Amino acid sequence: MKKLLFFMLLISTSIFLQSQDTFSIIALDTITGEIGGAGASCIDDNAIAGGVLIINDIIPGRGGIHTQAYWRPQNQQNAHDRMVEGMSPQEIIDWLIENDVQNYPAIRQYGIVDFDSDGHPRSAAFTGSQCDDYKNHIIGPNYAIQGNILLGQQILDSMEMRFLNTEGMLAEKLMAALQGANVPGADTRCMGEGVSSLSAFVRVAQTSDTMGTYFCDLVVPETPYGIEPIDSLQVLFDNWLISLDQTETPANSEAFIMSPNPLQRGNKLRIDIAAQDIERILVFDQSGRALIRMEVHRDRLFVDTSDLQSGVYVVQVFAKDGKTASKKLIIK
Numbered sequence: 001m002k003k004l005l006f007f008m009l010l011i012s013t014s015i016f017l018q019s020q021d022t023f024s025i026i027a028l029d030t031i032t033g034e035i036g037g038a039g040a041s042c043i044d045d046n047a048i049a050g051g052v053l054i055i056n057d058i059i060p061g062r063g064g065i066h067t068q069a070y071w072r073p074q075n076q077q078n079a080h081d082r083m084v085e086g087m088s089p090q091e092i093i094d095w096l097i098e099n100d101v102q103n104y105p106a107i108r109q110y111g112i113v114d115f116d117s118d119g120h121p122r123s124a125a126f127t128g129s130q131c132d133d134y135k136n137h138i139i140g141p142n143y144a145i146q147g148n149i150l151l152g153q154q155i156l157d158s159m160e161m162r163f164l165n166t167e168g169m170l171a172e173k174l175m176a177a178l179q180g181a182n183v184p185g186a187d188t189r190c191m192g193e194g195v196s197s198l199s200a201f202v203r204v205a206q207t208s209d210t211m212g213t214y215f216c217d218l219v220v221p222e223t224p225y226g227i228e229p230i231d232s233l234q235v236l237f238d239n240w241l242i243s244l245d246q247t248e249t250p251a252n253s254e255a256f257i258m259s260p261n262p263l264q265r266g267n268k269l270r271i272d273i274a275a276q277d278i279e280r281i282l283v284f285d286q287s288g289r290a291l292i293r294m295e296v297h298r299d300r301l302f303v304d305t306s307d308l309q310s311g312v313y314v315v316q317v318f319a320k321d322g323k324t325a326s327k328k329l330i331i332k
Helices: 002-018 051-055 073-085 089-098 153-165 170-179 188-193 229-243
Strands: 023-028 035-041 056-059 063-068 109-115 121-127 136-140 143-147 199-205 216-220 256-259 268-273 278-284 290-295 300-304 311-319 324-331
Touching: 023 063, 023 109, 023 153, 023 170, 035 051, 035 056, 035 063, 035 170, 051 056, 051 063, 051 199, 056 073, 056 199, 063 073, 063 143, 073 089, 073 109, 089 109, 089 121, 109 136, 109 143, 121 136, 121 143, 136 153, 143 153, 153 170, 170 199, 170 229, 199 229, 216 229, 229 278, 229 290, 229 311, 229 324, 256 311, 256 324, 268 311, 278 300, 290 300
Parallel strands: none
Antiparallel strands: 023 035, 023 143, 035 199, 056 063, 063 109, 109 121, 136 143, 199 216, 256 268, 268 300, 278 290, 278 311, 311 324
């Protein structure tokens, strides 16, 4: 019996480690020196603590590494050690291919960025020929975007477009890139739930940060069935921006009007849509858990809040172009 249980444990461990991750971006800001990453996967906290966050390794002021697809901790540690030694992203990848912990680099995927000794950005990526389809990567001067088990190339292309065309600090660009993959089945394993993934994160380190303590460190390790983790992460991110005294939201706060606010518990919340491109509304609690989701088909909606307890919530609208606007709702 003990042998059987041990064998079952090995199978279970192999299952949840073999597909980390699906889509991610690792990037740096040449002006501020910030290094960050974002990603999502149809693997969550129930499979491995932190879900997709396991792929991310940032060395403040030096570089960042994403190791994914049939993830193994020793490959990740080896990549970290080589970066500390001073190897470039491409040299690290070449070393990993030659020294794969299982001698099977064809199933791995890597994205790496760093600053050279003169402060110039470098990037490299690798997608093994035996990674699960659809798989590919894109690199730019200061970023690497990679994914496997994808709906198609459009997921990576959309992430790159959002990253390059979003104004603001690195964290905002990374969050926008992740929203570029916010489509059902982006990770095809999640197609049945109608979501892109099951867990998501965004993390950014400033030059003054130390390992394990980061300027921005947000993760949604798991979500209820059918709830999009990138939307939940967006709520955490918008609240984080507010805490930095940034603008209220990445989009115009006049995109919608809600009343009454505060709202008496059990009453319906009226929402008037002022922007024509709004396509859905979500209500989140303060932990980023989505409690209500509504598609927008008219310019006035009434939200049933009878299942919500007294407290503070976030009402967020999502536009077709991926921009968001959010406001706090108080229920008495």
